[in-house]
Amino acid sequence: MAIVNRAEGRAYLTPLVGFLLFFLGFPAAVNLVYSISTVSFETLRSPSLSGFGNYAAVLADREFWGAVSFSMRFGVLTAVAECLIGLFLAVFLTPLLAKRSYLMAPLMLPLMVAPAMIGLMYRLVLHEFAGPVPYYLFEWFGDSPAFLDVENAFRTLLVVEILQWTPFAFLLFYMAYAAIPLEVREAASLDGASALKALWWIELPLMLPTLVIAFFIRFIDGFRVFDNVYALTGSGAGGSTTSLSIYIYQAFFKGGAIGKAVAASVVLFLASLAVLYGLNWITGRGRR
């Protein structure tokens, strides 16, 4: 039996739909208009429609595809690493955290720092003359890698992102792992399953929806990364660390190509939507 009938359901949903239409729908509509217009800072209030030229310009721009490539590699690698490390920490730290819950606070600390601040912090930490990391590497080994030169910048950015956001994945996995019913584990144990087998055949399948959601959130966040990358390397030598968000920012503000920037952001939105549906399909399949 339904708790509410259709009419009541619509009535309950109306404020939310109205809110979304006003606060999200209106800006989205304006952006769609900009994406098919010739527009500059001077003509923001009077754009002239010009068809799909902005989309064509974006899709024909080699820098756009360079940014897509950077974002894709960055998003996938950080999401995979954060999920794997987060899962490892969740499985191995759960018994400890059950007894000493106060340890959770320091584990969550990186999440409290603004990404741009993390970027600035690592600019100092990794500076050859001002930073402690190169200082000790010089002390101990007589040399230090250049963390932000063109060869190492991508790896450094990955590590910085993973250090900041692994706690987020860990938090989700910790909650999911702790929520697995005790009797399931006991039954597996009585049947002679080793801890590793129980993890692989019982616990991970039960955690699958959380794993997928965590991966999706971290991938999207990594894919549209901006703050710490921009603070650490700008857009990189020759544009080598230009993410899609940085590309959009530069096209919008620095290039004044507002229509092109908005068209690129619409493409980014559609790509994110495709990933969302793909992952939704995977989790749905898992449940069936």
Place this chain on the structure above:
Amino acid sequence: MKLNRTSFSAAAVLLASVALPGISHATVTVLGWPGGSEETALRATVEAYNAQSGIADADKVELLFFNRDGFFDKLQADMAAGSNAFDVNLVATYSVGRYAPYMEPVDLGADAGKVFGESVLKTMQFDGKQYGVPTDLSLHFMYYRKDLVDALMQDNAAKKKYAEIAKEHLGKDLQPKDPDSWTWDDWAATTLYFSKQVNSESPVRYGTVLQMKNLLFNMMVFQSLPRSYGADWMDKDGNVTVDSDAYRTGLELYKKLYDAGASPKDSLSYEYAETNAAYGAGQAATALQWNAAAADLTNAEKTPAVAAVTGIVAPPAGPNGRADHIHGLGLGLNKNAKNKEGAVKFLKWLATEDAALLYARSRGSPALAPDVAAKVSKERPDLVKLGEFASQYGYVMNGATSANALSIYELQAKEFTGYWAGQQSLEDALAHTKTGMQDLLKK
């Protein structure tokens, strides 16, 4: 319930007071250049202005700063949107053309010319109209370690090694020279000599600190090198000339020094702050850096490792003599200012001799007329050098005050850093820059 209502009201009042400060004070809001000596000087000057007896409460000045990173982009967005959040805004020589449509010209009075000189006032002019008070002049100094260079000049074995390095890496017969008479080749040979990777006996790790991050301001630092070989953005007929031999020579020299290890490996991520840190750590023999750094690099409290042994000269010479990029920072009137009268009153005061001297004594870098600069020469000897270098070697590239000048610097930054990092050839970098500049200069 009563408690909830009271709490709610208190929270609303608190939020309103935080979010709407402008409602309760009708003041002049000045948006300044954040960070560094410019902010320090402006704060001190505004404090003195507000303390004057003739300034009404409604005309007192409040300061507003946002982050330096992306400052000009945010400013453009604000001004294009018709923002009246500030009455007076920052303007620079290279952005006058970009912001002039959103600003109003200001008459600074006849005495402004006597304080700054007409050529300096021109750094804030567009289409013949004055758009701001020139508060700071920026150019570049070659900072060098006097102790290291002196030791090199007095040691015959070191001189021999120097000559060998110059021959091997630059293909030229060179001998150590006094930095004030350096050519770019002399500087290059010196930086190579003082680099551990080239000369394991060097007392410091690097010969110089190159600012090679993909950042528009770094292009301003770099351009004095090709300029001294005769480079310009455009010729008299408006043709873009960035693919000249002069640019090739400059770009190749930077790459040669970076590849040889004369500058830190992380130089491709270095800008103003990183350069100061590297030079200030005592591990670099030279640094081509903004004049604004002089106050810190020669201050024993701030930079104890090198302050006492740091010398300052103009950038080295090329075949066309010495060249030193100059631009002015200043303050002008926002077209949508809420308190235009108060803002103009403040700007006129800022252009007086008393205000300019106060600004100079508060660590600012105004370009003052010689007789005015003489009044602060003891406290600020670097201002004397500033005026001297600006008048003798200062230049502005042909097209560098156009509406898209900032975008041109950004384009160069992207393409040139791509070459320095080995991601594209010199020919590709110059070809892309030329095509992009042709588009930008047409707009």
